[in-house]
Amino acid sequence: AEVVGINTAIQSGTGEFTGVGFSIPSNTIAKIVPKLISDGVYIHPWVGISGRDIDPALATALNLVDARGFLIVNVVEGSPAEKAGLKGSDETKEVDGVEYPFGGDVILAVDGKIVRQIDDILIHLQRYKSVGDEMVLEVLRDGRVTNFVVELEERPNSG
Structure with missing residues (x-):
């Protein structure tokens, strides 16, 4: 299986785990997380x-x-x-x-x-x-x- 994104939030009008999910693309995470780990900050x-x-x-x-x-x-x-x-x-x-x-x-x-x-x-x-x-x-x-x-x-x- 390939990771294409990590869920960050769900918009739900019912209070349940149904609705529209939002995620961060995996290529964004792969770019930013190593900098956060090594430097403690990501510079945009x-x-x-x-x-x-x-x-x-x-x-x-x-x-x-x-x-x-x-x-x-x-x-x-x-x-x-x-x-x-x-x-x-x-x-x-x-x-x-x-x-x-x-x-x-x-x-x-x-x-x-x-x-x-x-x-x-x-x-x-x-x-x-x-x-x-x-x-x-x-x-x-x-x-x-x-x-x-x-x-x-x-x-x-x-x-």
Whole structure:
């Protein structure tokens, strides 16, 4: 038998052990637990961006063909993202009465894997990356696709 996850909680409306179970993937445990045992702490890797997923409405506002990717709205000052040259949104654009962030980089892929939403980036960080690793982001900027190499740092307050 193969361990695919360790149960952490059950959401139950009855107070019994029936309902929806939540678990931590075994590959996450295999990465984090040895560090906890040896160092007493796990240091999370950090990029230093925030933004929003590209949904159909935002794709229309940005004149994108596909509703996939992650629009960078903010880049944290001094972060790995800033050091790599990534750019946040610097203006807004109104479409059908709704204001959308505009002008920031759109992350299309991480280390060659397609990004449909921020979860794809976060899962990749969690499963495969550590502080000090490099991560290649394929980014759409001003209509051109470019690669940026980000050297991951310790997430602030991650200890």
